[in-house]
Amino acid sequence: MTGFVSLVGAGPGDPDLLTLKAARRLGEADLVLYDALVSPGLLDLAPRAQRFFVGKRARKKAVAQETIHWLMVRAARRGKRVVRLKCGDPFVFGRGGEEALALARAGVPFEVVPGVSSAVAAPALAGIPVTHRGLASGFVVVSGHSEKAYAPILDFVAPHSLTVVVLMGLAQRAAIASLLMSRGWRAASTPQSETWTGTLAELASVDPGPDSESAGTLVVGEVLSVAAEIAQKISPPAAVAASHGQK
Amino acid sequence: MTGFVSLVGAGPGDPDLLTLKAARRLGEADLVLYDALVSPGLLDLAPRAQRFFVGKRARKKAVAQETIHWLMVRAARRGKRVVRLKCGDPFVFGRGGEEALALARAGVPFEVVPGVSSAVAAPALAGIPVTHRGLASGFVVVSGHSEKAYAPILDFVAPHSLTVVVLMGLAQRAAIASLLMSRGWRAASTPQSETWTGTLAELASVDPGPDSESAGTLVVGEVLSVAAEIAQKISPPAAVAASHGQK
Numbered sequence: 001m002t003g004f005v006s007l008v009g010a011g012p013g014d015p016d017l018l019t020l021k022a023a024r025r026l027g028e029a030d031l032v033l034y035d036a037l038v039s040p041g042l043l044d045l046a047p048r049a050q051r052f053f054v055g056k057r058a059r060k061k062a063v064a065q066e067t068i069h070w071l072m073v074r075a076a077r078r079g080k081r082v083v084r085l086k087c088g089d090p091f092v093f094g095r096g097g098e099e100a101l102a103l104a105r106a107g108v109p110f111e112v113v114p115g116v117s118s119a120v121a122a123p124a125l126a127g128i129p130v131t132h133r134g135l136a137s138g139f140v141v142v143s144g145h146s147e148k149a150y151a152p153i154l155d156f157v158a159p160h161s162l163t164v165v166v167l168m169g170l171a172q173r174a175a176i177a178s179l180l181m182s183r184g185w186r187a188a189s190t191p192q193s194e195t196w197t198g199t200l201a202e203l204a205s206v207d208p209g210p211d212s213e214s215a216g217t218l219v220v221g222e223v224l225s226v227a228a229e230i231a232q233k234i235s236p237p238a239a240v241a242a243s244h245g246q247k
Numbered sequence: 248m249t250g251f252v253s254l255v256g257a258g259p260g261d262p263d264l265l266t267l268k269a270a271r272r273l274g275e276a277d278l279v280l281y282d283a284l285v286s287p288g289l290l291d292l293a294p295r296a297q298r299f300f301v302g303k304r305a306r307k308k309a310v311a312q313e314t315i316h317w318l319m320v321r322a323a324r325r326g327k328r329v330v331r332l333k334c335g336d337p338f339v340f341g342r343g344g345e346e347a348l349a350l351a352r353a354g355v356p357f358e359v360v361p362g363v364s365s366a367v368a369a370p371a372l373a374g375i376p377v378t379h380r381g382l383a384s385g386f387v388v389v390s391g392h393s394e395k396a397y398a399p400i401l402d403f404v405a406p407h408s409l410t411v412v413v414l415m416g417l418a419q420r421a422a423i424a425s426l427l428m429s430r431g432w433r434a435a436s437t438p439q440s441e442t443w444t445g446t447l448a449e450l451a452s453v454d455p456g457p458d459s460e461s462a463g464t465l466v467v468g469e470v471l472s473v474a475a476e477i478a479q480k481i482s483p484p485a486a487v488a489a490s491h492g493q494k
Contacts, residue, residue: 004482009363018414023267066376089367097376101473104480107409111482114264114368116256118335119360129344137346137396140409142385149384158403162387224347233351235358 003030003076005103007096009035009115012125015041017116025113030080033071035089035094037107046083065095069102078107087219089117093167117141121163122217127231131165135222136163144169144176144218151179159184163221170216180220250277250323252350254343256336256362257281262288264363272360276325280318282341284334290338293330312342316349323355336364340390340414364388366412369464373469374478382469383410389464391416391423396428406431410468417463427467 006025011017021104026032026046034043036055046058052071056062068084075082080093090096090112121143130139140157142150144166154176157164169176254270258264265273265476273279283291283302293472295397299318303309317333337359350357366388369426370377377386387398387404391413401423402409416423 011266012361014268016271017266018263019266019420020270020397021261021263024263066261072289089363089369089371091279091376091378092367095376095380097379097470097473097477100374100376100477100481102478107480109482110480112371114259114363114371116266116336116361116363118369119367120339120364123337124336124359124361127347127359129338129347131338131340131390132344138387138389138400139384140387142409152405153409155383156403156405156408161403162400164390223344226344227353230347233357234347235352235356235407 002109003017003078003080003082005072005082005087005110006113007074007084007090007099007103007110008113009117010038010042010085010087011116012088013037013039013116015039015045015068017121018042018045019113019115021113022115024083025083026085028081031071031075031085033068035087036083042085046239049083061074064148065098069099069106072099072103073106073108076103076110081240086115087189088119089115091143092117092119095187098120118217119167123163123165123219123223123227126227127229127234128219129230130163130165130223132223132226137219139163139165141165141167143167144172146173147175149158150176154179155157155183157183160222162240163219164225166218168216169218173218176218185220250325250329252319252323252331252355252357253360254331254337254346254357256364257285257289257332257334258334258363259365259368260286262286262292264368265289265292266360266362268360269362271387272328272330275328275331276324276330277316279330279332280315281332283336284479285318285332289332295375296330301327312345316346319346319350320353320355323350323357326423327388333362334367335366336362338387339364339366350490365464366414369414370383370412370466370470370474371409373466373474375466375474376477377410377412377466377470378472381469382472386410386468388412388413388414389416389445389457390414391419394419394422397423401426402430404423404430407469410466413465413467415463416465419483 008025023045029046029049032046032049032051054063054068072082078178099225100138138232139162143169144150168171255272270292276293279296279298280301296431301310301315319329333341338382379430386409389400391397392415
């Protein structure tokens with residue numbers, strides 16, 4: 001008997017933004033392998049399951065990617081129903097593609113359960129539409145964890161042509177702001193999920209507080225011009241959920 | 248007594264990819280205003296509600312955007328709980344930002360319930376990770392409905408620097424392929440949700456079948472090099488769901 005692996009998107013943090021399918025897969029799971037930033041509330045939805053934390057914790061070595069592959073494959077071969085629970089969407093950063101490839105190569109049946117990505121949800125919950133008629137007819141999503149990841153893309157983005165969303169970009173915020181300004185972006189605002197809004201020039205000196213050095217979402221673009229008006233009136237529960245947004 | 252409006256993302260089509268929060272809002276709703284491409288199955292989740300179709304149908308005039316605003320505001324002022332059900336995510340195209348602004352300006356309490364966007368889910372369900380280590384460290388999402396919407400953005404995207412996702416781009420597929428090739432993209436593959444994969448040069452002559460002239464998702468980029476291997480092994484229920492992916 002062979003088990004089954006579900007690569008499941010946990011959404012942006014609020015357990016309420018899990019999909020119906022993801023909730024059902026958790027309820028049926030024998031084993032859940034979960035990342036950092038996955039809300040503890042989500043694990044309560046998997047009462048039958050063994051739960052392994054396989055994410056990165058500050059100052060501790062992360063579980064090797066190959067170990068995660070091995071754990072999934074081994075459990076599936078033993079007939080287990082495995083949920084690999086990933087923040088946001090499984091294929092938006094976070095190496096979900098590599099995990100899918102490893103499962104395909106091992107001949108283990110698997111599926112992908114897309115989730116609500118923070119790339120769109122974190123801005124939305126702060127009142128920022130990533131697209132808006134007359135302001136942005138598209139958006140680009142990059143990872144801010146290293147210059148190598150974002151610079152080749154942001155170097156080519158024409159100023160004010162679309163909305164720029166940077167995930168995991170708080171640690172590099174000064175470098176990102178400087179890069180965009182050198183490319184001709186001017187006076188663009190960049191809010192955090194805790195609704196800081198300002199200019200690129202001010203971004204470097206913002207203090208996002210402890211525990212938020214690398215996670216968090218930056219948004220740059222003309223859409224910020226409508227965000228303040230939307231965010232002011234948006235209902236508090238939704239706005240609060242934005243502070244969980246990670247990926 | 249004032250009601251409340253929820254701008255709700257319906258996800259990419261499969262009712263199972265609705266969020267828990269969206270399902271609860273539908274269950275409590277007095278009025279649901281829904282778009283084309285929203286699955287009929289989703290409306291069954293709103294047994295108490297009046298349901299108004301406000302989307303576009305082939306050869307029929309669409310309900311004016313201002314009329315949608317007026318319907319939401321009027322119902323909320325009468326104390327109703329209104330769900331504005333939008334395909335995919337409410338802030339990814341589809342004028343959700345304008346609806347949020349209209350509600351804010353009318354002083355009606357509202358919230359945004361993010362949904363799973365087809366920009367990420369349609370590729371994922373076809374086995375395509377929009378990001379993949381070594382292949383794409385970011386992605387850009389554009390609307391393919393008119394050249395004015397996508398050309399200014401795609402003109403500036405450096406070839407092979409990231410994944411390009413075009414929503415509602417099937418009708419313009421020849422023009423989009425030609426634009427990308429003129430910008431230096433070579434031999435890039437473009438699969439549909441029905442898993443057609445080929446080169447940009449071949450894209451113009453593809454017949455996507457009836458009813459799919461304008462909706463549908465195009466994906467261009469290096470990530471296609473892993474997609475075939477993932478898609479081959481991915482479990483059928485997930486792959487089937489991709490054919491619903493719209494936004």
